[in-house]
Amino acid sequence: MKLEDAIKQKAFKTEEERLVINLVYTSGWLSSEQNRFFKRFGISSQQYNVLRILRGQLPNPASVGLIQERMLDKMSNASRLIEKLKQKKLIKRSECSKDRRQVDVLLTQEGLSLLNEIDGLNGEMHSICNTLDLNEKKTLNNLLDKLRN
Amino acid sequence: MKLEDAIKQKAFKTEEERLVINLVYTSGWLSSEQNRFFKRFGISSQQYNVLRILRGQLPNPASVGLIQERMLDKMSNASRLIEKLKQKKLIKRSECSKDRRQVDVLLTQEGLSLLNEIDGLNGEMHSICNTLDLNEKKTLNNLLDKLRN
């Protein structure tokens, strides 16, 4: 849906104003889509992000700090997400022997299985951008990179 | 910063995967930028959104439902945002005489003044997209519209 119709606004003063509002609106749309996808697995998209980071470190554990550093949103609170994932038995936590301030966080077999299950549905998750052809996806990727500079 | 460096991931399997992650990452980045901008005014970007919708209705009041409908993120909870804005004396609420289920929400003079103050800094708020030239902004606007279809 065109932005103006979606938020029932007639026009925007400048291209900049429209872009900022378009970005905010698209963020919300994306977040809804993502959460809807992950809901059937009983996790949030943020928790999925943590699980993927942990898989990327296998067979090694990861510290909370490393997870936080690699998270898509750097300001979020890895500590509490990890606590939730532990309650779901998708990860385990243990004291790091080399530095007792740190904790070793490691995927459980259950967590790994869940990731594998989700992998099988990656196509479905990525289908949210099916409205764009390959060139448009590349252009959008480049523009988003450039925007953040 | 390039996405791969930002989240310390070497490569993505497909353009779709990179795009989805890029969108999520850019959403978080944008949200941080926005909240940093609005912080000095003592409001959140979501509360600003509500104030703007109310100004758009002036001199008429708006119902909670109308606000919710026009919000950038449709799933958020207008009722509680309105309560926060009322505490800050930026809006006032009164029972709607035509339909006693509804409430009339109206900007106060204080709320209107705040919006005017923020208007003066619109340039600063929109400067987050200064890294793009006008054509790129137009292209990005179009691609975001198309993405959500």
Add this chain to the structure above:
DNA sequence: TGACAATATATGTATATACATTAATATTGT
């Protein structure tokens, strides 16, 4: 060594989102 700074993680509080439910009021159909 011993004081002080730096680091890693956890936690408290405030705000926002997601979803279900409740309460009051309005509308509809017979």
Add this chain to the structure above:
DNA sequence: ACAATATTAATGTATATACATATATTGTCA
């Protein structure tokens, strides 16, 4: 008219983010 249904807003609970602070441990340097 009145019973059933729909609509509007508020609220309860769970999750996540933003920021400040607390606690334990490690590192540094005089």
